Amino acid sequence: MSPVVxxxxxxxxxxxxxxxxxxxxxxxxxNYLDVIRGVVDLFANRRQMDTIYVTATIxxxxxxxxxxxxxxxxxxxYFVDCISQIMMGATSAQQDDRTTLVESPTMLENxxxxxxxxxxxxxxxxxxxxxxxxxxxxxxxxxWILSEFLHILVSGLRSREAYxxxxxxxxxxxxxxxxxxxxxxxxxxxxxxxxxx
Numbered sequence: 001m002s003p004v005v006x007x008x009x010x011x012x013x014x015x016x017x018x019x020x021x022x023x024x025x026x027x028x029x030x031n032y033l034d035v036i037r038g039v040v041d042l043f044a045n046r047r048q049m050d051t052i053y054v055t056a057t058i059x060x061x062x063x064x065x066x067x068x069x070x071x072x073x074x075x076x077x078y079f080v081d082c083i084s085q086i087m088m089g090a091t092s093a094q095q096d097d098r099t100t101l102v103e104s105p106t107m108l109e110n111x112x113x114x115x116x117x118x119x120x121x122x123x124x125x126x127x128x129x130x131x132x133x134x135x136x137x138x139x140x141x142x143x144w145i146l147s148e149f150l151h152i153l154v155s156g157l158r159s160r161e162a163y164x165x166x167x168x169x170x171x172x173x174x175x176x177x178x179x180x181x182x183x184x185x186x187x188x189x190x191x192x193x194x195x196x197x
Contacts, residue, residue, distance in 0.1 A: 026168045054130065
């Protein structure tokens with residue numbers, strides 16, 4: 001897994017993978033915005049894909065504001081938000097026609113059903129599911145349960161020829177979590193920090 005830094009390089013790496021691929025994208029906290037731009041804008045939007053963005057770290061509302069700040073069109077981005085309700089409570093968590101709330105990151109079966117529903121509803125030829133991030137899901141679930149979830153989810157997405165991108169924050173990862181991701185992913189991309197020559 002060689003380090004890829006720019007948003008365009010991330011998009012190029014993803015473009016080389018066939019539909020139904022599962023890609024592990026390891027990033028540093030410093031690369032977060034480049035990763036968002038590369039995955040959502042330069043890869044998915046340019047190919048007119050519907051993106052199903054699973055938020056487990058920060059709220060869908062925050063991600064939407066990031067996309068806006070980066071001038072990224074979010075009209076084909078649908079959110080499955082499993083962090084807002086436990087962060088803000090059911091009453092203040094915002095829901096709209098492109099955001100589906102899941103009560104908690106521990107409700108993986110519910111999360112899977114929401115993703116499946118959005119995949120079936122999508123009119124787009126190509127679809128992308130982004131898990132942001134696996135580290136957050138690992139905080140709320142045991143490795144065994146998370147492993148089972150990933151196997152079922154990725155298998156289901158493969159059968160529908162959807163791309164899967166699993167984001168991992170390098171600073172918060174563990175060897176066990178990396179092994180778990182490697183078992184379900186076909187390819188790994190590392191958005192590492194630029195190293196001085």
